[in-house]
Amino acid sequence: MDEVTLYHWEPNANSGKPMLALMEKGVPFVSRYTDMLQFDQHKPEYLAINPQGTIPAMTHDAKNGRRVLTESTAIMEYVNEQFDGPNLMPGDPQDSWRVRWWMKFMDQWLGPSFSMIGWSVFVGPMVRQRDPEELAAAIDRIPMPERRVAWRKAINGDFSAAEMAESRRRVGLGIAKLEEELGKRPYVGSNQYTLADINIFNSTYSLPMSQPDLAGKDKTPNIMRWLKRVYTREAVKKTWAMGKTDLASRYGLIMAEIEE
Amino acid sequence: MSAILYHGQPNGASLTVLAALEESGLTLECRLIDLLAGDRHALTGLAETIALDLGVEGEGPVLVVDGEAMTESVFLAQYFDEAAGGAGLQPTDAYAHWEMMMWCRQITERLSPAAALLGNLAGSQAIVAAIPANDFAALTARIVSDDLRERWQALHDDSIDAAQIADSEAKVIAAIDRCEKQLADGREWLMGPFSIADLVTYSWLAGMRVLRGDAFADAVRTNAWLDRVAARPSVVAALARATVPEPLRAFVPGPEINRWG
Numbered sequence: 001m002d003e004v005t006l007y008h009w010e011p012n013a014n015s016g017k018p019m020l021a022l023m024e025k026g027v028p029f030v031s032r033y034t035d036m037l038q039f040d041q042h043k044p045e046y047l048a049i050n051p052q053g054t055i056p057a058m059t060h061d062a063k064n065g066r067r068v069l070t071e072s073t074a075i076m077e078y079v080n081e082q083f084d085g086p087n088l089m090p091g092d093p094q095d096s097w098r099v100r101w102w103m104k105f106m107d108q109w110l111g112p113s114f115s116m117i118g119w120s121v122f123v124g125p126m127v128r129q130r131d132p133e134e135l136a137a138a139i140d141r142i143p144m145p146e147r148r149v150a151w152r153k154a155i156n157g158d159f160s161a162a163e164m165a166e167s168r169r170r171v172g173l174g175i176a177k178l179e180e181e182l183g184k185r186p187y188v189g190s191n192q193y194t195l196a197d198i199n200i201f202n203s204t205y206s207l208p209m210s211q212p213d214l215a216g217k218d219k220t221p222n223i224m225r226w227l228k229r230v231y232t233r234e235a236v237k238k239t240w241a242m243g244k245t246d247l248a249s250r251y252g253l254i255m256a257e258i259e260e
Numbered sequence: 261m262s263a264i265l266y267h268g269q270p271n272g273a274s275l276t277v278l279a280a281l282e283e284s285g286l287t288l289e290c291r292l293i294d295l296l297a298g299d300r301h302a303l304t305g306l307a308e309t310i311a312l313d314l315g316v317e318g319e320g321p322v323l324v325v326d327g328e329a330m331t332e333s334v335f336l337a338q339y340f341d342e343a344a345g346g347a348g349l350q351p352t353d354a355y356a357h358w359e360m361m362m363w364c365r366q367i368t369e370r371l372s373p374a375a376a377l378l379g380n381l382a383g384s385q386a387i388v389a390a391i392p393a394n395d396f397a398a399l400t401a402r403i404v405s406d407d408l409r410e411r412w413q414a415l416h417d418d419s420i421d422a423a424q425i426a427d428s429e430a431k432v433i434a435a436i437d438r439c440e441k442q443l444a445d446g447r448e449w450l451m452g453p454f455s456i457a458d459l460v461t462y463s464w465l466a467g468m469r470v471l472r473g474d475a476f477a478d479a480v481r482t483n484a485w486l487d488r489v490a491a492r493p494s495v496v497a498a499l500a501r502a503t504v505p506e507p508l509r510a511f512v513p514g515p516e517i518n519r520w521g
Contacts, residue, residue, distance in 0.1 A: 067355050074361050081354035093342040094325060100335045101311050108316050108369070146518060169406070177310055184308075 002063075004029040007049060008056040009036045010247045011239045013115065014072040015056045016202035019242065021076040021195065023235035025085030029058075031242060037126050039138040053143045073103050076195045088198070090190040098189035099196040102181070106200050110174035113167035114203050119154040120164065127155055175207065175214045175223070182222035186229070193233070201230045206247075208254060231255055263288045266303060266322045268295035269510035270498045272376065273320030273333035275463040278501060280337035280456065282494035284344040292503060295319045295512040296387055298399035303329070313404035317368070318376065318411065319512035333463070334364045337456045349456050356451065363442075363450065363457045367464060368515065371435040374428035375464040376514025380415050381425070382471050383509050388416045411513045424517065429475075432468050436479050439465070443481035448488065462489040467508040 006022065006029045008015035022029050034040045034055050041055045050057040050070050058075050060067045060082070069075045080088045090096050127135065135155060142148045153159050159167075178200065181188060188196040205227065207215035217224050230236060231254065265281065265288060267274040278290070293299035300319055306312070307327030315331035323330040323339070330336060341349040351357045380388075391399065396416060403409040414420055439461065442450050450457045466486055469476050476483055489495055504510055 062355070069355075069358060071362060071365070074358055074365070077361060078354050078358040081357060093339050094328070094330070096342060097330055097335050097339045100338065101315075101330070101332055104316055104332060104335070105314065109314070166407075173314075177314065181310070 003061045005032060005059045006030070006056060007032045007034045007041075007046065007058070009034055009041075010245055011202075011243050012247050013111070013118075013202055014054075016239065017072040017195075017199055018056050018058055018075040018079060019239045020198045020202070020235055021079045021088060023239050024088060024193075024198070024233075025079055025083050027079065027083045027085065033242075033244065037123070039141070042138060042141040042143070047143065051143060053141075053147065073107055073195070073199060076198065080195060088193070088195045090192055090194060092190075095190040099194050102189045102196045103199045105174075106203060110170055111203055113170040113174070116159055116163065116167040117171065119150075120157065120159055124154040124157050128157070171211065172214055175204075175211065175220065178204070179220045179222050182226045187226070193230075197226075197230060201227070201236075205231070206254060227254070263323065263325045265290045266293050266300065266324065267291070267501075268293065268300075268319065268321065268512055269504055269507045270502050271467050271507050271510045272372065272379075272463055272512070272514065273317055275466075275495075275498055275507075276333040276456075276460045277321045277323070277336045277340075278498035279459050279463070279492070279494045280333075280340050280349060282497045283349055283459075283492075284340035284347040286340055286344050290501070292501065296384055298402060301399070301402035301404075309404075315405075316515055317372075318408060318514040318516075334368060334456060334460055337459060341456070348454070349459075351451065351453065351455065360451050360455050360457050364460050366438070367435065367457075367460050369518065370431050371461070371464045373515045373517045374431035374435075375468050376511055377420065377424060377428045377517070378432065379467055379471060379509070379511030380513065381420065382511070384511050385415055385418055388412070389418065391416070407516055408513065411516060415513055427517070429472070432465075432472060433475050435461070435465060436475055436482055439482040439485065440479055443485055448485075450485070454492075458485075458489050459495075462486060462495065466490065467511065470506070470508045 004022065004027055006018055008019055008031065010016070011019050034046060036055060040046060042053045047053055049059065049068060052070060054070060056072055056075065058069045060069065069078055076088070090099060139148055139151050139155070142151060178188070185191055187193055188200050190196075204223070207220075207223065208217075214220070215223055265277065267278055267290060269292075270278050281288070281290070300312070300322060303312070303322065303324070305327065306324065306329050309329050311331040312322055312329035317332050320331055320333050321336065323336055330339065337349060341347045351360055388396075400409050400412055403412065439450070449455065450461060465482075469483070469486060499507055
């Protein structure tokens with residue numbers, strides 16, 4: 001009863017959000033590592049859980065039956081409302097609005113730009129080493145048409161120059177706005193650690209390494225102070241220990257830079 | 261607390277927020293502004309503007325509370341519900357709440373960009389194209405967001421391609437289909453009890469029934485549900501704020517179409 005199973009990839013971007021929310025709340029969960037680079041999320045056993053073929057997904061065997069939840073930010077909101085533990089939303093309605101606003105800004109405006117850059121420099125080259133026929137078959141299995149388009153572009157490395165330029169513009173502007181926001185408040189959107197911090201941290205934890213021209217101790221001191229505050233949380237350390245790829249090793253490198 | 265709600269004609273995002281305000285029972289000053297004249301980008305006396313400058317929703321209403329500009333219609337509806345101490349617009353059960361938020365996200369990410377595009381082409385394109393060149397340049401110069409400014413420019417230039425129109429029509433049909441399935445068990449409202457999901461879906465679909473009536477020909481349940489929402493006192497009151505004869509035809513540049521395809 002009350003068993004939670006999380007299907008996730010690395011503690012990064014969308015997968016990292018529910019991992020961290022569950023850790024912060026102290027909710028035990030069964031971890032099902034779902035390797036995005038092996039297209040595990042498009043295999044029949046996973047599609048039986050989430051027919052959309054997106055990760056993460058969570059199942060919760062509650063009193064009145066099994067609940068299947070998808071969409072990382074929405075899963076976090078469920079976790080926060082369903083389970084005991086520290087409240088990861090502010091009590092004040094205006095603060096709550098701000099937390100939601102920042103999460104949408106990240107999920108729909110800034111995050112896809114981070115992803116496009118991340119896929120072009122990391123995911124694309126990693127999967128491109130595979131057999132082309134196997135890749136083509138894997139892409140054909142992707143249920144959502146827009147995801148098929150995105151994967152083809154990532155694998156073929158054919159994001160257009162205009163698309164990449166727009167993504168870089170958004171990343172630059174987004175970082176500047178986050179720096180401004182964290183100059184006003186200790187956390188994103190409020191004075192307490194919330195789902196917005198978890199959301200945005202998962203896409204910005206490695207900024208000083210991935211975007212050294214835009215972020216770092218001199219350029220974005222507010223972001224660096226906030227990163228340090230988040231990095232040192234117990235739940236973050238435990239979640240990062242669940243990583244299996246080089247992404248997780250960035251944790252130590254950034255910590256070294258922050259603590260210099 | 262000083263609060264003013266700046267809104268456009270009651271359709272789309274403005275309709276959602278005006279109706280949610282009525283449902284919440286809160287009273288605050290509402291000011292109608294001309295969104296198609298760029299009034300939203302000429303608001304003064306704001307201390308925090310990022311949500312106005314870089315909102316995802318496009319030309320939605322702006323709630324100003326103590327100098328902070330607040331945007332995004334679903335979140336403003338949640339804000340009214342919560343500021344009223346729980347006006348019943350959101351389920352209290354966590355799973356039902358997740359279902360409502362997922363529904364609203366489908367509507368705001370898929371239906372609203374599509375409906376805004378079709379609605380703008382049907383009515384607002386001619387109005388925007390008729391703005392004298394100097395005035396249009398001044399209007400767009402005030403828009404902080406580059407991508408929102410591009411959507412204004414595309415509307416002005418009538419440079420929206422046929423594929424986008426076809427995609428938008430398909431998304432409207434998909435939304436009607438989702439409603440038909442959701443209402444198949446005879447429920448009165450989309451989530452069972454009345455919620456923000458009804459307001460946001462009605463706000464984008466009602467205008468499509470006016471403009472694309474054929475798509476609703478077989479949607480018996482959706483048509484009956486639209487009529488039920490239209491009869492809610494909150495929606496009647498919101499629509500009564502219109503200063504044009506057919507507010508459900510009043511569209512403004514909306515959210516962008518998903519960049520990934």
